[in-house]
Amino acid sequence: MTEPTPRQDLLTVHVPLDAGRAYDILIGRGLIDTAGAAVAALGGRRAAIVTDATVGALYAARLRTSLERAGLQAGVVTVAPGEASKSYAGFAEVCDGLLALKVERGDLVVALGGGVVGDLAGFAAATLRRGVRFVQVPTSLLAQVDSSVGGKTGINAPLGKNLIGAFHQPRLVLADTAALDTLSEREMRAGYAEVAKYGLIADPGFFDWCEANWRGIFSGGPEREQAVASCCRAKAAVVTRDEREDGERALLNLGHTFGHALERLTGYDSARLVHGEGVAIGMALAFRFSARLGLCGGQDAGRVANHLALAGLPTRLQAVPGGCGTVESILDAMTQDKKVRDGALTFILARGIGQSFIAPGIDRAAVAAFLEDELASHRDL
Amino acid sequence: MTEPTPRQDLLTVHVPLDAGRAYDILIGRGLIDTAGAAVAALGGRRAAIVTDATVGALYAARLRTSLERAGLQAGVVTVAPGEASKSYAGFAEVCDGLLALKVERGDLVVALGGGVVGDLAGFAAATLRRGVRFVQVPTSLLAQVDSSVGGKTGINAPLGKNLIGAFHQPRLVLADTAALDTLSEREMRAGYAEVAKYGLIADPGFFDWCEANWRGIFSGGPEREQAVASCCRAKAAVVTRDEREDGERALLNLGHTFGHALERLTGYDSARLVHGEGVAIGMALAFRFSARLGLCGGQDAGRVANHLALAGLPTRLQAVPGGCGTVESILDAMTQDKKVRDGALTFILARGIGQSFIAPGIDRAAVAAFLEDELASHRDL
Numbered sequence: 118m119t120e121p122t123p124r125q126d127l128l129t130v131h132v133p134l135d136a137g138r139a140y141d142i143l144i145g146r147g148l149i150d151t152a153g154a155a156v157a158a159l160g161g162r163r164a165a166i167v168t169d170a171t172v173g174a175l176y177a178a179r180l181r182t183s184l185e186r187a188g189l190q191a192g193v194v195t196v197a198p199g200e201a202s203k204s205y206a207g208f209a210e211v212c213d214g215l216l217a218l219k220v221e222r223g224d225l226v227v228a229l230g231g232g233v234v235g236d237l238a239g240f241a242a243a244t245l246r247r248g249v250r251f252v253q254v255p256t257s258l259l260a261q262v263d264s265s266v267g268g269k270t271g272i273n274a275p276l277g278k279n280l281i282g283a284f285h286q287p288r289l290v291l292a293d294t295a296a297l298d299t300l301s302e303r304e305m306r307a308g309y310a311e312v313a314k315y316g317l318i319a320d321p322g323f324f325d326w327c328e329a330n331w332r333g334i335f336s337g338g339p340e341r342e343q344a345v346a347s348c349c350r351a352k353a354a355v356v357t358r359d360e361r362e363d364g365e366r367a368l369l370n371l372g373h374t375f376g377h378a379l380e381r382l383t384g385y386d387s388a389r390l391v392h393g394e395g396v397a398i399g400m401a402l403a404f405r406f407s408a409r410l411g412l413c414g415g416q417d418a419g420r421v422a423n424h425l426a427l428a429g430l431p432t433r434l435q436a437v438p439g440g441c442g443t444v445e446s447i448l449d450a451m452t453q454d455k456k457v458r459d460g461a462l463t464f465i466l467a468r469g470i471g472q473s474f475i476a477p478g479i480d481r482a483a484v485a486a487f488l489e490d491e492l493a494s495h496r497d498l
Numbered sequence: 499m500t501e502p503t504p505r506q507d508l509l510t511v512h513v514p515l516d517a518g519r520a521y522d523i524l525i526g527r528g529l530i531d532t533a534g535a536a537v538a539a540l541g542g543r544r545a546a547i548v549t550d551a552t553v554g555a556l557y558a559a560r561l562r563t564s565l566e567r568a569g570l571q572a573g574v575v576t577v578a579p580g581e582a583s584k585s586y587a588g589f590a591e592v593c594d595g596l597l598a599l600k601v602e603r604g605d606l607v608v609a610l611g612g613g614v615v616g617d618l619a620g621f622a623a624a625t626l627r628r629g630v631r632f633v634q635v636p637t638s639l640l641a642q643v644d645s646s647v648g649g650k651t652g653i654n655a656p657l658g659k660n661l662i663g664a665f666h667q668p669r670l671v672l673a674d675t676a677a678l679d680t681l682s683e684r685e686m687r688a689g690y691a692e693v694a695k696y697g698l699i700a701d702p703g704f705f706d707w708c709e710a711n712w713r714g715i716f717s718g719g720p721e722r723e724q725a726v727a728s729c730c731r732a733k734a735a736v737v738t739r740d741e742r743e744d745g746e747r748a749l750l751n752l753g754h755t756f757g758h759a760l761e762r763l764t765g766y767d768s769a770r771l772v773h774g775e776g777v778a779i780g781m782a783l784a785f786r787f788s789a790r791l792g793l794c795g796g797q798d799a800g801r802v803a804n805h806l807a808l809a810g811l812p813t814r815l816q817a818v819p820g821g822c823g824t825v826e827s828i829l830d831a832m833t834q835d836k837k838v839r840d841g842a843l844t845f846i847l848a849r850g851i852g853q854s855f856i857a858p859g860i861d862r863a864a865v866a867a868f869l870e871d872e873l874a875s876h877r878d879l
């Protein structure tokens with residue numbers, strides 16, 4: 118058997134963390150089939166793949182072959198696809214699966230899948246035998262541009278998303294952009310919400326670029342690798358400066374305070390709402406709320422919503438299938454969020470496109486009034 | 499209400515870890531009633547007590563009163579007593595309980611109980627919102643001399659003990675030696691196995707002292723605080739030099755490779771075997787195995803077994819109620835242990851009392867033959 122030749126146009130983003138924890142993100146088409154050499158170079162005897170049934174059926178055998186060809190003992194743990202696997206039960210399932218594969222301290226866990234698999238497998242790796250190394254092979258756009266980078270791992274609790282977890286950096290991230298060819302349109306769009314997010318947070322030029330080039334990301338042109346690399350560079354820079362989210366890393370939560378509340382209110386049912394859709398609505402809300410507070414112009418808020426809508430994303434509370442309840446229920450769902458400190462609400466707001474900032478101590482009544490009007494605008498449509 | 503006066507003879511052991519993680523262990527009678535001031539000094543608004551039903555009924559109200567008097571909002575999460583709570587389900591229960599108490603990132607988790615509660619609450623604290631601070635208030639002898647110090651936290655998996663967990667150091671340890679007055683004789687003896695362990699590992703003088711003074715530890719004389727302080731000093735020194743068990747910290751596992759296997763084989767059923775009893779048998783086995791390998795004298799092995807037996811502890815496989823199966827089943831149970839690297843067995847063996855060392859690569863057949871003879875000696879009894 119001959120090893121497939123990697124494409125020449127591989128992009129690399131370096132994450133320069135200290136204490137021996139620096140790592141590379143490789144971005145390019147076909148990386149799943151050439152993963153073995155890169156993973157084997159990390160050392161270790163065994164590599165246990167964690168994946169979900171959908172991604173596993175498409176790519177696990179190819180990844181496994183590549184790992185075994187590189188001399189690693191490989192095994193696979195498969196969970197059900199969907200957010201529901203990011204639970205206490207999913208955690209137990211993955212840990213027990215890894216133990217059954219006899220994963221020891223020097224071995225590697227390889228997360229093959231979207232953000233759900235990455236977060237879940239990463240948390241299992243963080244805690245299995247009090248910590249084994251892991252590699253991210255993100256296969257959704259969201260995972261390639263966001264969740265696979267930065268070392269946040271975890272699961273959901275009944276009382277809220279991502280409330281249990283650990284900081285555990287991967288040793289390597291392999292973003293095979295060809296894997297996105299099999300991703301559904303809907304998941305592609307959801308991931309695209311996070312791409313646009315980087316422009317909205319701190320890079321107006323990147324948002325301009327997105328407005329001009331977003332179709333190439335979807336269709337699999339070279340814009341795809343460029344976008345993934347830009348996002349990873351942006352995320353890597355933030356994570357390096359603020360690994361544990363004591364400060365600016367919170368900016369990455371633009372749109373997420375609202376978004377997480379909507380996910381909670383729809384019971385994490387991806388038939389109704391997926392993470393990126395919640396984030397899209399959340400970002401549109403954050404800009405409209407910023408405009409209402411006089412922080413940014415109404416035309417900025419309009420431009421954000423228009424672009425997200427053009428890419429096929431929802432931008433209004435009313436777009437949530439089955440509805441998202443009353444203002445009170447949204448506020449309640451938000452105050453279970455991690456970004457609540459001593460009862461006060463913290464939002465990411467914006468002074469314009471690419472000018473987001475952390476706004477702590479936002480008045481609950483002001484949020485309530487804003488949401489009231491947002492829901493009322495529904496009745497006029 | 500007046501604050502009870504702490505006894506003057508409070509002993510303090512300092513654990514000098516770096517990066518702001520140094521902490522104190524306070525040892526003395528009555529510390530539960532004066533805990534509030536020490537805990538409040540760490541900062542934070544809320545202190546959530548995690549305990550088990552037995553310890554909670556005895557001490558939770560007193561601890562809570564002390565915390566509230568010091569201005570902290572306090573709540574209690576109670577699990578069932580016993581090793582079975584150190585499970586995935588127990589972990590979910592404690593995390594959900596802490597979330598229901600609205601524990602936020604700046605708040606504190608206070609583990610009130612034996613090693614089970616300490617390991618479980620510590621792991622929940624390590625992962626809740628990706629890490630909140632915690633305080634250990636150990637109430638069993640084992641927890642005071644061993645599990646509450648050093649930051650190892652975790653739960654058991656069906657495939658083995660302590661296979662899931664995190665390193666998460668407490669911010670403070672309050673060892674109220676008066677709490678041991680309500681501990682059962684059996685648990686007292688089990689904890690005493692870990693006390694004797696420190697002598698056997700590296701301190702022959704302390705083992706001499708134990709032989710002369712063990713009764714004072716049990717009866718609550720000043721020997722009790724002295725022993726707890728000596729053990730904490732020994733453990734703190736090892737942990738400071740090797741926090742993550744890359745080396746010498748493994749010495750603390752003297753007797754534990756055998757011991758854990760016995761716990762597994764008895765289904766973690768404390769009616770049959772508690773941790774310290776497994777350790778006592780394991781230490782006696784480790785010394786007899788060392789003698790058999792010609793590493794130490796048979797009289798050392800005899801002296802160890804005699805002293806443990808005098809203190810009421812089991813020292814033979816046959817002492818396990820209901821039996822512990824065949825040699826093969828013991829070996830299988832041992833090879834699921836964390837101390838297995840690349841399939842080879844690692845033991846802590848001894849060249850004499852206080853001269854233990856890490857012995858990797860021990861031949862499985864040699865262990866099998868030794869266990870065979872140990873089990874055979876049963877039939878002669």
Ligand SMILES: NC(=O)c1ccc[n+]([C@@H]2O[C@H](COP(=O)([O-])OP(=O)(O)OC[C@H]3O[C@@H](n4cnc5c(N)ncnc54)[C@H](O)[C@@H]3O)[C@@H](O)[C@H]2O)c1
Nearest residue numbers: 171198231232233234256257259260264269296299300392
């Ligand atoms: N750790 C972080 O920093 C971070 C950041 C953002 C989001 N997240 C988390 O990420 C999760 C969402 O990630 P996601 O959107 O990737 O969800 P996901 O992992 O559920 O993937 C979405 C769906 O796409 C399928 N899929 C994935 N890759 C595929 C492919 N190549 N071909 C065909 N189908 C494929 C999956 O099976 C799944 O059904 C959330 O749980 C969120 O909390 C984490």
Ligand SMILES: NC(=O)c1ccc[n+]([C@@H]2O[C@H](COP(=O)([O-])OP(=O)(O)OC[C@H]3O[C@@H](n4cnc5c(N)ncnc54)[C@H](O)[C@@H]3O)[C@@H](O)[C@H]2O)c1
Nearest residue numbers: 552579580612613614615637638640645650677680681773
């Ligand atoms: N983290 C570590 O470094 C470390 C080290 C050694 C052992 N351990 C763990 O510790 C656990 C064993 O600890 P343990 O022996 O304390 O078990 P435990 O916590 O189950 O306590 C033993 C029993 O004594 C009761 N009890 C505790 N304090 C009492 C008191 N003051 N009065 C009356 N009853 C009281 C408890 O309710 C329980 O029934 C095991 O799970 C072991 O793996 C951890």
Ligand SMILES: [Zn+2]
Nearest residue numbers: 263311392396
């Ligand atoms: Zn997101």
Ligand SMILES: [Zn+2]
Nearest residue numbers: 644692773777
């Ligand atoms: Zn022990």
